[in-house]
Every structure is written in C-alpha cells, then in structure tokens.
Amino acid sequence: MEDTLEDLAHSVSQARNLEELTRPMLELLEKITHLESTYLTTIDEAGGVQRILYARNVGDLNIPEGLAVPWSDTLCKRALQEKSFLTQDVPSVWGDSEAAAALGLRTYLSSAVYTDDGDLYGTLCGASTHAVDVNPDVSKVLDLFSRLISQQASREKVAREATDRALAAEARANEMQFVAEIGAMCLSSSELSQLLSRVAQSFTTRSFWLDAVPFVAEQGVPHVLHAEQNDYEVLIKTMLDDARASIGFQPLFTKANYADDDVRQALATTGQSDKSLLFMMAAASGDELLGGVLLIGGEGNISDSEQALVQSCWQTLTLFAERHHEHELLETANAMLTLHARHDPLTELPNRRYLVEEMKRLLGHAARTGETVYVAFIDLDGFKVINDTYGHDVGDDFLQEIAVRLHRTARTGDLTARYGGDEFILVAVNHGDQVDNAESAIAGRLGPALTGTFELPTMTLEYGGPSVGVISWRGSEAPDADELLASADKAMYVVKQQRRNRHA
Numbered sequence: 001m002e003d004t005l006e007d008l009a010h011s012v013s014q015a016r017n018l019e020e021l022t023r024p025m026l027e028l029l030e031k032i033t034h035l036e037s038t039y040l041t042t043i044d045e046a047g048g049v050q051r052i053l054y055a056r057n058v059g060d061l062n063i064p065e066g067l068a069v070p071w072s073d074t075l076c077k078r079a080l081q082e083k084s085f086l087t088q089d090v091p092s093v094w095g096d097s098e099a100a101a102a103l104g105l106r107t108y109l110s111s112a113v114y115t116d117d118g119d120l121y122g123t124l125c126g127a128s129t130h131a132v133d134v135n136p137d138v139s140k141v142l143d144l145f146s147r148l149i150s151q152q153a154s155r156e157k158v159a160r161e162a163t164d165r166a167l168a169a170e171a172r173a174n175e176m177q178f179v180a181e182i183g184a185m186c187l188s189s190s191e192l193s194q195l196l197s198r199v200a201q202s203f204t205t206r207s208f209w210l211d212a213v214p215f216v217a218e219q220g221v222p223h224v225l226h227a228e229q230n231d232y233e234v235l236i237k238t239m240l241d242d243a244r245a246s247i248g249f250q251p252l253f254t255k256a257n258y259a260d261d262d263v264r265q266a267l268a269t270t271g272q273s274d275k276s277l278l279f280m281m282a283a284a285s286g287d288e289l290l291g292g293v294l295l296i297g298g299e300g301n302i303s304d305s306e307q308a309l310v311q312s313c314w315q316t317l318t319l320f321a322e323r324h325h326e327h328e329l330l331e332t333a334n335a336m337l338t339l340h341a342r343h344d345p346l347t348e349l350p351n352r353r354y355l356v357e358e359m360k361r362l363l364g365h366a367a368r369t370g371e372t373v374y375v376a377f378i379d380l381d382g383f384k385v386i387n388d389t390y391g392h393d394v395g396d397d398f399l400q401e402i403a404v405r406l407h408r409t410a411r412t413g414d415l416t417a418r419y420g421g422d423e424f425i426l427v428a429v430n431h432g433d434q435v436d437n438a439e440s441a442i443a444g445r446l447g448p449a450l451t452g453t454f455e456l457p458t459m460t461l462e463y464g465g466p467s468v469g470v471i472s473w474r475g476s477e478a479p480d481a482d483e484l485l486a487s488a489d490k491a492m493y494v495v496k497q498q499r500r501n502r503h504a
Contacts, residue, residue: 018152019054025124025145026056032141033134035107035126036061040149042122043071050074053122061103061129073099076123079110085139088131107132111142116154124149175309178202182313186320192216192291193225196283199317200293208297208306210272216291231269236294239280275299281314283321290321344418346396347403355417355425359481362415362429367478371430376442376470377488378406378450379496380422382463390459397456398463409449424466425485439470443495467496 015021026038036059043050052067071077078094079087086109087093090100100108107128113121124146126134182199189195193216200212213232215222222236264274277297283290295310342354350358359375366373380402387395399422406424410416415427426446451465469492473484 015152018149018156021152022054022149023056025149026054029124029126029142029145030056030058032138033109033126034128034132035109035134036128037063038124038126039063039065040113040122040124041076043076043120045071045120048072050076050122059128061105061127063103063127069099073097075100075105075108075127076110076125079108080112080123085109085111085142086134086136088134103127104129106130107134109134109138109142111139111146113146113150113153115150115157121150121153171305175305178206179309179312179316183316186316189320192283192321195317195320196291196293197225199281199313203293203295206306208302209295210276210298211270211296213294213296214291215294217289220289222289222292229270231266232294233266235266235278236280236292239278239294240282240289240292272296273299277302279310281310281317283317285322293317344403347400347418349403349407349424350415350417352417352419355415355419355427356481356485358415359427359484360478362427363473363478363481363484366429366474367476370474370476372438372472372474373484374428374438374442374470374472375484375488376426376428376446376468377419377485377492378424378426378446379467379492380424380450381465381467381496381499383422386461386463390461394456394458394461397458398454398461401454401456402450405449406446409446419485425488439472443468443470467492467499469493469495 015024022040026040029035029038037055037057039055040053041050042053048071049068050071051069052063052065055063055065057063075087075090075094075097078097079085084093088107090097090105090108094100105127107130108125109127110123110125112123115121124142182202185195185198185202189198193214196214196216200214203209203212211229213229213236214225215233215236216225217223222233222240224230224233224236267274267276276299279295279297280292281295282292284292342350344351363373365371380399383395383398386398399418402424403416403418406416406426410426411428413429415425417425417427419425426442428442446468447465451463454461454463469488469490471484471488471491473479
C-alpha cells in the first residue's frame, strides 16, 4: 500500500490534466484489485447517456474508450442507487442486467465522482469476467481516487467555462467590430452599388457565408452587379417575391428548397447546395426596393449570434437605403426647383432671369476675347388674336411649338430664352462668316423658321410670322445686359412698324 500511495503522489504531482491524472490511477487500481478492466466514465443525466472516458484493459474483458450506453441500464446507476461499492457475484445480484450478461461480468466495483458543485460527473469503476477477491479496504483508495479526479475535473470545468466566456466575448467583440465596419461603410458611401459590393465582400470573409451576391434594382427589377454571378438573378427574384409577399422587405432566412427548377439550376451552376441557407438582405426605402445582397451559407444551422449580426447589418443597410433614397428625392426636388426658378415652365426655355445671368457671362467673355455678340429680339405678331380666337390652350400649344422651332434653329453655343409673354430672345456669339451682314442673316433665318403651318395637338394653324430685331455689340468693356436687350427691343419695334406699313 505504501508503494501505491507513493506512486499516487508522484502521478498527482506530475499530472497536467485529467487524463494524465486518471491513467496512472487506473493502473494502480488494477494492481490493487487485480480486475481485468478499470475505467472512468462521464454521465449526462439530462441526455440519459454514460460514456467511457478512459479505460485500462489487461484481460479478456475489453471496455472500449468512447463507448456510450444508456445510463438507465448501467451497473453504475444500480450501484449508486443501492449504495453498493463492491459486487463479487454480479449474475446473482443483478441477473436482469442485459449489459452485464452481454459482457459476462462477475466482479464489479464502482465509486461516484462528483464535482465541487455537487453535480454527478461520472464513476470510477473496475470489472472482471471471473470472481476476484477484492479487499473491502480498497473502497478507501477508490474514494481517494474519486476525490482527486473530482478536484481536477472541477478545475478543468472552471477553466473551460472561463475559456468559453473569453472566446464568446472575443467573438462578440469581433461581431460588434464587423457591424461597426458595415456601419462605417454606410456612413462614408454615397454610391449604392459600390456600398453593396463592399458589404458583399465583407461577408465572404466570415466562415459561415460561402458567397454573397450584390444587386441593384431598377423599378423593382434586380440586376446582379458582377457578371460572374448572373446565374443568381433567378434565385434573387424568387426570394424577393417571397419576401415581398410575406413580410415586405424584412430580412428573410430560408432554406433553398424551392421547387423551382431554375433556382436549383442556378445553385448547381455556381456549385452551391440546394440545401444551403439563404438570407435576403434587401436595401429598401419603404416599399421601394433599391438593391441588396443575397447571402449564401452552408447546409448547417446558423448560430443565434450570426443571425443577430446579419440582422444588425441589414438594419444599418436599410438606414443607408432610406437616407440614400431621401437624398435622391431631395436632389431631384432641388433640381426641379432650380429648373423652375431659371426656366419658363410652359416652354422649358431659360426665363428672363436666367437669360440676363448668362448674357453677363457671355458679354464678359466676349469683351476679353474681342468676339461679337448678337441679340435677336422676337415678338410674335398676332399672338393675341390666336389666344382670343382659339383659347389659351391653343395659345399655349402654339408657344410651345415656337420654343421647339427656336431651339431647333439655334446653333451650337447659341442661347435661347422666353423673355416674357409672346417675346423670345436668341443670343449668339460671332454668328456668320460675314460679320457685316450677320444681323440680317440671323433675322432672315429666324423669320422663316417661325412662320408657316403649325401642327398643334388640337388644330392646324397658319401663322404669318414674328417681328425679329437683331443688334450686335463688340468692345473691350462688357455693357449692361438689360441695356443691350432694350436696344434689341427697339430694333424689333422698327421691324414691326415696317411690317405693319407693308400690310396697311
């Protein structure tokens, strides 16, 4: 016994883990008891399973490590319930045990191992197929071994729990960092397609997701951003239809078990399993789909933490989509306001305010370069008669057609505008090859272009033409734009009077 205790003290002092502590004990237990098998088990009471953790076999009896048996039919459970340490005639005591009969057990001893918390950890056992005269005092050694194993198992349990907590905290920190990075992308991005590509690339770095497919939507129709992933468009459309029909554009986890052959073909073409877990991360503002990312995972179940991570990223992406959509609406509204502020709403030509601003710029440039500026003032003779005779709707149609013809007649670089009412302006720089005759050339081109048959939406109108007055300016100091327009107006009135005299 002294040698046994000395061997035990040595093994305990040298052991770094439960296995290094237990295996010498099993050997010592075999030497003391002369049993064929000595072994340590673990017990999962909730799962109803007992497993052989470590075993030593020296005879015909073989208790294999890793063996799992139902806890309800084990001799260990019977010994524990009956508080029986040693049974030297198993068939007569537990003859109804199928497990004992199958192994041919005759001698059996067992001691329960509890953790420091009082939970049942397992049992330390010995068994043999023949009768062995085991000294009852061995129970003291067995109890000592059990306590030592209990202490080591408890320490390792605490260490495992601490490690698990540390790993969980690290994983949580990594997940929070990932979500923060996605959030930073959303804050710094102004282009939706670029953002979706970056988000998709980030998800492919996570072990669970095998692929990520970014797409944009035009009038609700998805288009994959990367040509090599075009095979996923059918799958994306199918999932979007499901998401839209059931829960709007909320996140949608699903297995790819669609009956649609095109969907299965799309997955097969890209090497994905038709049992893959899919997640539709739609970027939408209300009911308007802007784009999104299709995530394709493995066949296993997604963890709660990974699902929460994806949900958080989706929420961040949704905020970006809403902000992006509102920004686009605001830009459109601002553009419309600018257009209405600087353009005539009926003809969509620049209005008087915009005309004067542009003329100042043109005149300043012409003063520096020595170019000639021509201003044509156009007055639509007889427009009041058209309005009074056919109504304002026809009058508006006529003005719109005048604007179209004027814009069509203008040359590249010319500025056309509606000055007000039935008055229009054309401004040109260095117009015509013969500068001396340029004013006449401009008037001669504009008059016929704005004269003749007008096919309006509700009628055909014959129009006799406008009065066009053209002036030119050239100098080193830019004149006042309003003064130049007034000069062109006077030139127009001279033409108007001449036309009246001819028709008098």
